[in-house]
Amino acid sequence: MDTRRADKIASEIEELIVNGTYADGERLNEHVLAERFDVSRTPIREAFATLAHSGLVQHIPRRGVFVRHPGPVEMMEMFEVMAELEAAAGRLAAMRITDDALKKLRAANAGCQAAVSANDTEGYYAQNETFHHLIYAQSGNSFLEAEALRLHRRLKPFRRLQLRVRGRMTQSMAEHEAILAGIEAGQPDATANALRGHIAVQGEKFHHLMASLKHAAE
Helix, strand or coil: CCHHHHHHHHHHHHHHHHCCCCCCCCEECHHHHHHHCCCCHHHHHHHHHHHHHCCCEEEECCCEEEECCCCHHHHHHHHHHHHHHHHHHHHHHHHHCCHHHHHHHHHHHHHHHHHHHCCCHHHHHHHHHHHHHHHHHHCCCHHHHHHHHHHHHHHHHHHHHHHHCCCHHHHHHHHHHHHHHHHHCCCHHHHHHHHHHHHHHHHHHHHHHHHHHHHHHC
16 A cells, blocks of 8 residues: 555545535545545545544444544644643753754754745645654653644644644744744743743634635635
């Protein structure tokens, strides 16, 4: 099986779910999607597994796979928890990060800046993901890292989507600079506060974007 193909299909279905093309509770037809993407059913099933892992679909035995849109309260609760997990990881990373990891963090941040200059939201997200994953790892707390990664995967579609809000990439980049500065200076509290604000803003911006998408569909 072409895992990369399955990942690409999962990303495209993910886009159709988060932009409202597939409604909450709608059944996803494996055969129709296989024809749409011109593949066998195997990568479609693998894509469904990926989407189920992120919580965007639910597999109901003997019935099929159904779209699951998180409600606004659930979304905000998840972003609140994510903000606190990231703040905790950043606080510890500011005290524990290695020189090699700090170089990698700077490189990921430079990649984010290049993506901003190119107005490349997908490129920005890829570098942004590396940036955040490095911070989780450098917390030196494997349990915290695992929990942060789990929720990060759950929120991935929405963290990607909010980058399309006009001006959000530039704002996110400025927040990254504050996070990096806190880690470089070995300032746990400043780093934690910067990360907490960075993630909290994402939730706010996401709801602005969803409101604009809903308005456009009406």
